[in-house]
Amino acid sequence: MKARSFRYLIGEGFKGAWANRLMSLASVGVLVACMVIIGLALLISQNVSRALGKLEQQNVVMVYMKDYSWALYGDEVEKVAEGGDENGIKPDSYVIHNEEEAKALCDKIAALDNVESVEYISGEEGLESIKKNMLEGQEQYFAFLDEEFGNPLSASAKVTMKDMGAFTKTVEKIKAIDGVESIKAQNDLAERINSVKRGVLIAGIWIISILMIISLVVVSNTIRITMYSRKLEISIMKAVGATDAFVRIPFVVEGVLIGVVSAIIAEGLLYFCYRVATETISQTLGTTDIVRYSEMAFYLLGVFLVIGVLAGAIGSFIMIGKYLRREGSEFSAI
Amino acid sequence: MSENEIDIIEQTSADNKPVIEFKGVSKTYPSGTHALEDVNIRINKGEFAFVVGSSGAGKSTFMKLIMREEKANTGTIMVNGFNLTKMRRKSIPKLRRTMGIVFQDFRLIPKMNVFDNVAFAMHVVGANKREIRKEVAKALAKVGLGEKARSMPNELSGGEQQRVGLARALVNSPDLIIADEPTGNVDPNMSYEIVSLLTEINKRGTTVLMVTHDHNLVRDFKHRVIMLDSGRIVADNLGGDEQ
DSSP: OOHHHHHHHHHHHHHHHHHTHHHHHHHHHHHHHHHHHHHHHHHHHHHHHHHHHHHHHHOOEEEEEOSHHHHHHSTHHHHTOSSSSTTSOOGGGOSOOSHHHHHHHHHHHHTSTTEEEEEEEOHHHHHHHHHHHSOTTTHHHHHHHHHHHSOOOOOEEEEEESOGGGHHHHHHHHHTSTTEEEEEOOHHHHHHHHHHHHHHHHHHHHHHHHHHHHHHHHHHHHHHHHHHHTHHHHHHHHHTTOOHHHHHHHHHHHHHHHHHHHHHHHHHHHHHHHHHHHHHHHHHHOOOOOOOHHHHHHHHHHHHHHHHHHHHHHHHHHHHHHHIIIIITOOSOO | OOHHHHHHHTOOOOTTSEEEEEEEEEEEOTTSOEEEEEEEEEEETTOEEEEEOOTTSSHHHHHHHHTTSSOOSEEEEEETTEETTTOOGGGHHHHHTTEEEEOTTOOOOTTSOHHHHHHHHHHHTTOOHHHHHHHHHHHHHHTTOGGGTTOOGGGSOHHHHHHHHHHHHHTTOOSEEEEESTTTTSOHHHHHHHHHHHHHHHHTTOEEEEEOOOHHHHHHSOOEEEEEETTEEEEEETTOOOO
């Protein structure tokens, strides 16, 4: 197709949208509504992920090691009653013998795929931090144990994970490392976070898919009405030898135009609604940790434009294609 | 070899070759109606032919087959060098650009003025603005509407509207004009004017095929008359006397 024909057809598309402005306006209205709902769904899911992200960061796994104190207080102590040191413990009855070995174990954990960070906590540090959190009087119990047998706490590692989705798997992997005695993990929280995330994702996909289909149907219908109102022009075009592409382009331009205009209006409207909503929420709940619109503005405009252009182009393309196949070449009787 | 190439190779330039040729053409619609049966006809370049017949005789189907709006069930149809029986859908625009079509109901776009209505046919074939200005003015002058280029269709009489339709059919300089009852919606005086115009165009070498019910026109303009009845050609009078 020649460039001047293309320019002419784009102009025809604009003229078409203007000539059918009432109908175009109706579909812009519905498209804007769909886009605003999609935008809200995206903003809500973004806020939920941010809140969950905070929870995830707090969710650390404590890994306890098989060191001297484990042999001292664990079942092993009875098995090694004879020989060994003053407590009857042989060095081969525990795996981690010194800080170096404990740190090497931390490195092994850190080398796992899903591990974000590993912080080594010696038995002494562990005891100190427990003492700090104890009520007065309770700490005497630990002091007694410490004096009688030595520190009851084994060396440990504070592990944070990257992806809560692979939480259970990673815990299994850590457990399998030689020298790991036990793991204290908040499996419940991880699972709950995951299920909320999955729920938000599935709901988001459903909402977006349904609204995408609605957008497509709305634009198709507008184009269909435009098309029938321009039946005469189409019949003349076909009679004088217009190709299908020539007939189709103005309608596709019209559809895309409707989509683009809707995207711009939806962006402005959502900005306004979201600002009002977040101001109210932060005033009522006193929270300031809400995703700001400016962080998402370009992303949302991009999403709206993609939805608008796709709905406009695909909707009109399908409609006019259907028309051309069924009735398009019949021009002698319209 | 692609279908397009076949179409182009089969296009002929020699004047003695027929513009329209039907060989053993039959058309039955899916509903079972036999519209045409074993039609054989040849219309040469530069001829003017009336197609007459009562309602349901097969005139519309005959014209639809020429314009490739319908496809024949059997037989071969050649129009302007295109083999219509082998033609694929996407090649139809090429065929249509070699013909100008005049409709009974004028088919003018109400929101466009006379100039734009005629220019519309040139936009479709990708003509540039200068060509459009020149050719539209020429076509309007041919039909005697040079002064009415800026008028809107509703400001014109039926005869004038049909002349705009004729200018639109002429503007791309087609080899063949197909006129489907062009005088059906105009008064008798204007009918004579329209057919006189078509005759003028024909004298300059364009083949004209016109469907009509108007016996007076057929009698007064001495052109070839093809008469259809129940899907068959029952008379083909090259002399122009009505059967």
